[in-house]
Amino acid sequence: MTTYNYFRLTGSLLMAACVTLGASAQQAETALPDDTAGYVVARANTPASIERLKLENLHFTHSKNASGIQLDSIGYYSQVALGLDREKGSLKRVQEGANNTAYSFSTDGGGRIAGLRNTYVWGRFSYTRENLRDAEYNATLFDPLRGTPFYLADPNKSKWINQLFDMEVKAASPVLWRHVVIGVDLGYQNGQAAKQLDPRPLTSLSKFEINPGVTVLLGSKHALGAHYHYYSRREDGAATNSVTLVNQTAYVMNFPGFFINAEIGSLNADNQRIYNANCMGVGGEYTFRSKGVHLLLSGNYSQEVEDVTDSYSIPKMVGTTIDERYSVALNARFTLSRANALLFNLSYDHRSIDGIQYVQEYDNSFEVAKWIIKAKNIRSNASSAYLRGSMQYMRTTDDGGYDWTIGMGMESEQLDNIYYFPHSTQNIDNITMNLFAKKNFRIGSRHAILAGVRGALKTNSDNAIDYNGYKADTECYRDFTLRDFYSLGTGYTSCGGEVTYSLSGLFGSRGALFVSAAADYFKAQDHQDLFKDRLLASFKVGLLF
Amino acid sequence: MKKRTIFSLVTLLGATLGMSSCIDMMESAHDASIVDPISVAIKVSAVTGFVDSDGNGEADPNFKPAGLNVRFVNYDEDAIIETTTDENGIAVADVTPGNYTISVTGNVEFEGATYYLNGSLQNKALMHDISPEEAAASQDYSMSIRPAQVGSLCFREIFYCGSPGYYFRNQFYEIYNNGDEVYYLDHLCFAQLHPNVATATLPEWPAEDGQNNYVYGMVVWQFPGTGQDYPLYPGESVIVAQEAADHTKNQGGTGEYALMDNSKVEFEAWSGNAQRNNPDVPNLTYVYWSGSVNTLQWLTSVFGSAFCLYQPGRELTYEDTSYWKLGETTQHPVGSSTEYARIPADQILDGVELIPTSTALNMKRIPGFVDAGAASVEAAYVNKSVCRKVIGHRADGTPIYQDTNDSSADFEVMTPPMHRRNGEKQPAWSWSLNQ
Numbered sequence: 001m002t003t004y005n006y007f008r009l010t011g012s013l014l015m016a017a018c019v020t021l022g023a024s025a026q027q028a029e030t031a032l033p034d035d036t037a038g039y040v041v042a043r044a045n046t047p048a049s050i051e052r053l054k055l056e057n058l059h060f061t062h063s064k065n066a067s068g069i070q071l072d073s074i075g076y077y078s079q080v081a082l083g084l085d086r087e088k089g090s091l092k093r094v095q096e097g098a099n100n101t102a103y104s105f106s107t108d109g110g111g112r113i114a115g116l117r118n119t120y121v122w123g124r125f126s127y128t129r130e131n132l133r134d135a136e137y138n139a140t141l142f143d144p145l146r147g148t149p150f151y152l153a154d155p156n157k158s159k160w161i162n163q164l165f166d167m168e169v170k171a172a173s174p175v176l177w178r179h180v181v182i183g184v185d186l187g188y189q190n191g192q193a194a195k196q197l198d199p200r201p202l203t204s205l206s207k208f209e210i211n212p213g214v215t216v217l218l219g220s221k222h223a224l225g226a227h228y229h230y231y232s233r234r235e236d237g238a239a240t241n242s243v244t245l246v247n248q249t250a251y252v253m254n255f256p257g258f259f260i261n262a263e264i265g266s267l268n269a270d271n272q273r274i275y276n277a278n279c280m281g282v283g284g285e286y287t288f289r290s291k292g293v294h295l296l297l298s299g300n301y302s303q304e305v306e307d308v309t310d311s312y313s314i315p316k317m318v319g320t321t322i323d324e325r326y327s328v329a330l331n332a333r334f335t336l337s338r339a340n341a342l343l344f345n346l347s348y349d350h351r352s353i354d355g356i357q358y359v360q361e362y363d364n365s366f367e368v369a370k371w372i373i374k375a376k377n378i379r380s381n382a383s384s385a386y387l388r389g390s391m392q393y394m395r396t397t398d399d400g401g402y403d404w405t406i407g408m409g410m411e412s413e414q415l416d417n418i419y420y421f422p423h424s425t426q427n428i429d430n431i432t433m434n435l436f437a438k439k440n441f442r443i444g445s446r447h448a449i450l451a452g453v454r455g456a457l458k459t460n461s462d463n464a465i466d467y468n469g470y471k472a473d474t475e476c477y478r479d480f481t482l483r484d485f486y487s488l489g490t491g492y493t494s495c496g497g498e499v500t501y502s503l504s505g506l507f508g509s510r511g512a513l514f515v516s517a518a519a520d521y522f523k524a525q526d527h528q529d530l531f532k533d534r535l536l537a538s539f540k541v542g543l544l545f
Numbered sequence: 546m547k548k549r550t551i552f553s554l555v556t557l558l559g560a561t562l563g564m565s566s567c568i569d570m571m572e573s574a575h576d577a578s579i580v581d582p583i584s585v586a587i588k589v590s591a592v593t594g595f596v597d598s599d600g601n602g603e604a605d606p607n608f609k610p611a612g613l614n615v616r617f618v619n620y621d622e623d624a625i626i627e628t629t630t631d632e633n634g635i636a637v638a639d640v641t642p643g644n645y646t647i648s649v650t651g652n653v654e655f656e657g658a659t660y661y662l663n664g665s666l667q668n669k670a671l672m673h674d675i676s677p678e679e680a681a682a683s684q685d686y687s688m689s690i691r692p693a694q695v696g697s698l699c700f701r702e703i704f705y706c707g708s709p710g711y712y713f714r715n716q717f718y719e720i721y722n723n724g725d726e727v728y729y730l731d732h733l734c735f736a737q738l739h740p741n742v743a744t745a746t747l748p749e750w751p752a753e754d755g756q757n758n759y760v761y762g763m764v765v766w767q768f769p770g771t772g773q774d775y776p777l778y779p780g781e782s783v784i785v786a787q788e789a790a791d792h793t794k795n796q797g798g799t800g801e802y803a804l805m806d807n808s809k810v811e812f813e814a815w816s817g818n819a820q821r822n823n824p825d826v827p828n829l830t831y832v833y834w835s836g837s838v839n840t841l842q843w844l845t846s847v848f849g850s851a852f853c854l855y856q857p858g859r860e861l862t863y864e865d866t867s868y869w870k871l872g873e874t875t876q877h878p879v880g881s882s883t884e885y886a887r888i889p890a891d892q893i894l895d896g897v898e899l900i901p902t903s904t905a906l907n908m909k910r911i912p913g914f915v916d917a918g919a920a921s922v923e924a925a926y927v928n929k930s931v932c933r934k935v936i937g938h939r940a941d942g943t944p945i946y947q948d949t950n951d952s953s954a955d956f957e958v959m960t961p962p963m964h965r966r967n968g969e970k971q972p973a974w975s976w977s978l979n980q
Contacts, residue, residue, distance in 0.1 A: 232567075245709060247902075247924050260623040262904055265924050278567040305574045320574050356577045359621070359643045361670065364746050373644050375672055377580035421582045421641050470624055 043400025045077050045544040047450050047500045047514050050441045052114065052394065052402050053077060055343055058296040058331045060122075060364045062345075063285055065213035065227035066170040067183030068296075069120050071287050075125075075400075078109025081514075081542025089534035091492060094484045095144040097132030097160065101421045103129040104355050110170070115427075120172040120183075123164075132160040137480045139239045139250060139264070140273045142193040142205045149355045149380060150308040150319035151273055152239055153251045153259070153311035154474060156197050164191035175217065185211040185227075193237070199248040199264040199271065203237030221290050229281035229302050238272035254319065255355055255380040255419050256426070257469045257481040272310055273318065279304035281325075292335040316371040318355040325349070343392040343407075348385070355380035380419045387412040404439040417487060422468040429462040429488040450500040450516075456493070459478075460526060486527045496520030496536075502544075512544040565934040576941075577834035583641045585671050586680035588687040589613060589634040589649050591662055596691070598752040600684040608692050610634035613651035615663055619643045620907045635677045637768055638832070642672045646907060648689060650917050650951055661950045664690035664757070665826035668745060691757055691890055691914040697724020698733075698854055699895045699948050701782055701969065704930035704962035706922045707847045708804055713926075714821075715792040715805035716845060720854065721782040721933075721969060723946050728777045731770025732860060733894075735785065737760035737843075738851040739835065739885045741902040743908035743919075748878035757912040760853060760893065761876060762886035764843060766814055767861050775974060780943025782969040789813035789826035801961045802928045810964070814843045827976060832861035833886040835871065847925040849899030851911045855892040890914065897952050899931065906953070916952025930962035942968055 042050055047420030053075070054061050068504030073352035085102040085435025092098065110122025135158055138144040140151040142162060165188075172183035177283040187209035194202050194242055248263030254260070264271050288295040304323040309315035336342060359375040392407030410433050438452030465485055471477040498518035506512055518538045524531040591608035615636035617626040621643060630636045630649075630668035648665040666688055678687040701721035707713035718735070722728050739761045740748065750761070766785070768775060777783060781943070784807075792804035808823060815821070815828040831838065845852075861868060867876050877882040896915035902907055903921045920931035933946035934957050944967040947955045960965070971978055 245924070247929055254622065258622070260621070260904070263902055265902075276570075278570055280567065280571070295740055297860070303571065305571045307570065307574075318578070322574050354577075356574060357622070359672070360746065361644065361668075374670060376577045377642065378577050379580050379641075420580050 013190060039448075043075055044117040044504055044512070045079070045447060045510050046399075046401050046512050047502050047516070047544070048401035049399065049447070050077050050079060050544060052396065052400060055394075056294075056333050056341065056390070058294055058333060059285070059287070060170075062296060062329060062331045063225070063227075063298055064185055064211045064229060064283060064300070065183060065215065065225045065285055065373055066120075066185040066211065066288065067145070067172045067181040067213045067215040067227075067403070068223075068225050068285055069122070069170060069183065070181045071215065071223055071289065072176065074111075074120070076109075076111025078107070078111075078545040079542055080107040081105075081540050083538060083540040084538045085539075087534070089522070091144060091487075091490065091522050091531040091534035093487050094136050094480055095138050096135060096479055098134035098157075100130060100132045100327045102128055102130040110276070117174040119174055120170070120171040123168065125167040128162075128164045128166070130160070130162040130164075134158070135160050137251070137476070139195065139199050139201055140203065140237050142191055142203050142235060147323060147351075147353050147382070148275065148306060148308065148321055149255045149353070149382065150321070151253050152199075152201075152262075152264070152271070153253050153480065154199055154239075154248055154264070155479070156248070157253075158200075160193055160194040162191065162193040162198065163426075164189060171416040177529075178231065179217045180231075181215045181217070182214050183215070183227075185209075185213070186379045187231070195239070198241040198243055198246070199239035199250060200242065201237035201239040203235060205233070205235045207231055207233040215285070215287075223285075224287035225286040225287065227285075229279070229283060229300070231277075231279045231304075233275070233277040233279075233306075235275040236273065236396050240271060241265060251476050252318075254357060255382075256417060256484065257424060257467055257471060257477055258380070258419055259429060259471065259476060261474075264269065271468070274309045274312065274315070275306055276309075276423070277304050277306035279323075294333045296331045297329070298331075299328045314370055316360060316362075317358040317373060317376075320356070320376070322354040322356070323351065324349045324353075337539075338398075339396050339403075341394045341396050343390075343394065345388070345390045347388045350383070350385045352381060352383040354378045355382070378420070380417070383416045402440060404437070406437045407435070409434045419469065422470075424467045425464070426459065427462065427464045427486055430458055430460050430489065430491070432456060432458040432470045446503055448502050448504065450502070453495070453497045455495045457491075458493075458525075459491045460489040483530060486530055490527050490531050492522045493525060494520055494522040506543075507545055510545065512545065514540075514542055516540045580641055582641055582842050583671065583674050584637060584639050585675040586635055586637045586677040587615060587647055587666075587675075588677075588680040589630050589636065589664070590687065590689055591652065591653070591692050592689045593692060596689045596757055597755045600687060600689055600756050602689040603716075604689075605692075607655050608653050608655075608660065608662065610662060610690070613649050616648045616650075618646045618648065618906070620646065620904070633677075633681070635680060638678060640671060643670075644907075645669050645671050646909070647688070648913060648917055649690060650949070653692070655692070658694055660692035661914075662690050662692055663913045663917035663950045664688050665909070665917060667747075667909060668907055668936075685810075689756065691912075693893075693914050693950060696894045696948075697722050697726060697779070698728050699933065699946065700724050700852065700854070701946060702930050702932040702959070702962065702964075702966065703852070703897065703899065704805065704898070705845055705847060705849060705899060706924065706929060707926040708928040709798050709802050709926055710796075711926055712792070712795070712804060712888070713745075713844055713847055714788045714790070714842065715807055716787040717805065717807055717964070718785045718809060718852070719782050719964065719969075720777075720785070722777045722779050723948055725779050726782065727779070729770070729773050730768040730775035730777050730783065730857060731772050732856065733768045734832070734855050734857055734861070734888075735766045735768070735829070736760075736833075736853050736855065736886065736888060737764045737845055738853060738896075738911055739763045740910055741850055742846050742958055743849055743851075743898075743905060743910055745908045747910055748881070750876060750878055753872070754876060757914060758890055759876070760888045760890070760911055760915060762833060762853075762888055763835045764831060765861075765886050766829040767832045768812070768829065769827070771860075775972070777972055778970070780939055780941060780970050781972045782965060783812065783972060783975075784810040784964055785812045785814055786810040786827060787814055787845075788821050788827075789815075789823040790821070798928065803961060805962060811972070811975050811977075816840050816843045818842060825976065825980070832863050833875075834863065835885050836883055836951045838863075839870070848901045849919075849921060851896065851898045851916075853888065853896035853911075853915060854894045855888050856894060857892060895948070897931075897956075899952075903953070909910070914950070917949075917951040918955075920952040920956035922958050927960075928962065929958050929960045931956040932959045932966065933957075935967055943970060944968065
């Protein structure tokens with residue numbers, strides 16, 4: 001029945017996403033004055049114009065409050081693409097694959113629907129199939145880096161095959177009662193991950209997300225928005241051995257450096273992890289728009305609680321996490337003149353994950369026959385804080401694209417882990433700076449090559465580890481905890497570039513065909529005995545409507 | 546319209562219940578506070594007399610419980626905190642709240658002999674500070690340990706887990722004279738202890754049995770002889786097989802998975818299956834069998850049973866109802882009518898606890914004075930055995946094995962199982978030497 005419901009929900013969301021593909025093109029009609037001052041005369045859908053569209057429409061890109069999209073000057077677009085991603089090299093987190101390939105199909109698009117009084121509808125759907133090779137210390141999770149400290153790990157370098165269906169729908173009503181816009185952002189993910197070496201779990205993941213929101217227009221320049229945020233995520237997997245004669249070493253992880261030695265085999269039933277998460281949050285937005293200026297000041301707060309158990313039949317609490325996040329951001333777009341635009345983003349994100357562990361006793365009396373919780377305590381905390389800033393100048397064109405752009409960004413990263421007893425800490429501070437430039441070469445009226453170069457420098461400004469646990473002499477501590485600590489604090493230099501060829505003027509002159517290739521090379525600057533480099537490459541072919 | 550209203554109400558109710566459950570989950574998580582370590586004290590004393598069910602026993606002043614190693618083990622976290630007892634037998638440690646197995650190991654000298662003071666408390670909930678004064682005054686935080694003299698007779702190798710293909714008939718048990726004096730096997734009893742499979746939920750025995758005064762046998766075999774018929778000299782071993790057959794003749798694995806040839810062992814633990822009796826091999830006699838006798842075979846758990854050797858000092862028989870009496874030589878757990886052989890602590894020579902995996906020490910079932918730890922081959926039907934570690938050799942080349950009454954430390958896993966793998970000698974009376 002649950003599977004049936006997933007199919008039904010998946011179908012509904014997919015249909016909603018497809019609605020946008022058939023929506024008729026509408027001229028942008030916003031609730032507030034057009035801050036682009038009408039410089040976009042007739043936007044053609046090209047790789048450059050869609051990139052610009054997403055950069056300039058601040059609510060669309062930077063807010064979960066879908067109702068705010070009516071404050072954007074977003075027009076209709078739609079795209080569909082097939083992608084191939086390659087990733088290779090030792091400069092990585094321990095649990096990431098060393099040599100990965102991903103195939104993807106993705107589509108997104110939307111616009112205002114005239115038949116629904118300019119209601120905005122947008123949808124996104126993607127399917128990704130990843131082959132991760134030589135991933136380590138994970139025998140449970142679809143994404144071992146998502147934040148939970150409670151999972152089963154094993155030391156075998158393994159191949160994983162992960163596939164994920166990810167879809168999202170945003171809808172915003174027309175302006176109601178001259179002041180109010182109501183919107184909703186719905187998301188659904190369904191994935192499976194299968195490890196290809198003993199111990200091998202088949203992990204299932206599903207996540208449903210809803211963000212209803214409202215925006216109130218205060219005159220012609222100001223608007224206030226608020227939204228509610230909720231998601232439910234379930235993930236479960238049980239690791240088993242296909243070679244039953246050989247037990248596999250496993251670690252029941254409670255926190256980096258704090259784990260239980262275990263074995264997965266015929267006599268050990270502790271091979272399953274069931275995750276049940278609920279998250280609630282709120283967000284608020286203030287928008288200012290006038291001729292040539294669009295500011296979005298936003299703040300978000302959310303709290304996720306995730307219980308982890310080890311069985312469906314007689315569940316024992318493995319742990320609970322309280323994942324608290326807040327963020328503030330200022331995003332601005334300045335349309336300086338007909339051909340000049342400046343984008344500015346500044347944000348601060350903070351995340352704090354408390355890890356709760358339980359003291360339990362099994363009551364085997366006939367009437368009870370379950371694990372009884374006798375005490376629970378917060379045993380660990382992992383926090384991260386990011387301060388990010390970026391600025392981008394864009395030489396725009398009347399067709400909605402751009403001629404060239406240049407930008408720079410900075411990110412300050414602060415990671416702090418603490419295990420309260422035995423008292424152990426990890427602290428890492430990093431700063432990353434990046435520069436990029438892109439040029440759109442037009443060849444005739446229909447052909448274009450969008451080419452870009454970029455580079456980044458990450459430096460570690462501080463790191464310290466103070467471990468007082470019981471496992472300092474173990475392979476899992478040295479090979480996993482320490483190596484992962486070093487990877488987080490390893491600086492690098494990177495350079496990369498991308499080239500996109502597009503043939504426009506298709507599908508009634510608004511469509512285009514594109515082929516793109518991109519590559520980035522990262523060279524480790526620290527701990528070069530452990531990490532060398534990483535190459536990321538991606539190829540994509542698609543259509544724009 | 547009515548249907549739509551009902552559907553809307555149901556949806557609203559579902560959403561409300563879902564939200565309510567979500568809020569409950571969040572509120573419950575917020576009940577937790579940051580952990581504070583606690584300081585706990587444990588009082589250790591050595592007793593040689595009867596220990597009642599509350600753990601009360603008169604401390605024997607001849608055995609000073611000072612300088613003993615005390616380990617607080619939290620298996621839920623793999624946390625091991627070690628400390629030692631002071632001159633009053635008090636050990637103090639800082640730990641996180643949780644369930645602990647507290648084990649005490651060490652030895653003392655008394656009248657020229659070495660005695661082990663090994664004991665353990667399983668699954669003890671330590672949730673708050675316990676001062677040394679509290680520990681000394683409360684039986685909840687005290688351990689009365691029975692000194693065990695270092696014996697010469699021990700289990701050298703046990704093959705219990707079976708072989709690939711779910712083959713279990715080639716189980717064997719090798720008993721070794723690790724001392725420096727001859728030991729006469731006559732009347733020696735070899736017991737399989739209750740519970741058969743390791744469990745964290747131990748049976749409750751009647752209060753009259755007290756604590757750690759007895760262990761309880763499911764099946765008891767006795768060696769033949771009248772007094773000095775079966776000498777076992779230092780460096781000699783005897784092997785008892787479940788079925789004394791050449792199992793290599795059966796279809797099985799090869800190499801490290803090859804089945805055992807048990808056809809030349811000293812004794813067969815034959816329980817009555819006429820089709821599985823090797824007439825060449827002397828049979829041990831079962832003298833106690835809890836419940837009804839399994840005449841198909843004597844199969845001990847492939848996940849690991851517990852065994853002991855004890856010397857009752859007389860010949861026993863299964864049929865001797867004048868000997869096997871409830872409350873004297875047999876006992877049943879509270880709430881059960883199934884009786885088990887009641888084996889006095891002072892008759893035990895050696896014991897070994899075998900558990901499904903070495904991480905399952907919280908499932909230990911026999912008292913610490915018999916075995917402070919437990920051994921495991923970690924899996925079933927993998928053709929592996931547990932064997933004591935060699936710590937030296939005699940002048941004649943026979944090995945000396947580690948025997949500290951702590952199987953976790955004393956045993957190692959071997960592949961494949963093997964009779965007399967380190968040059969142990971066969972006793973001269975062994976039938977296979979005289980055929």
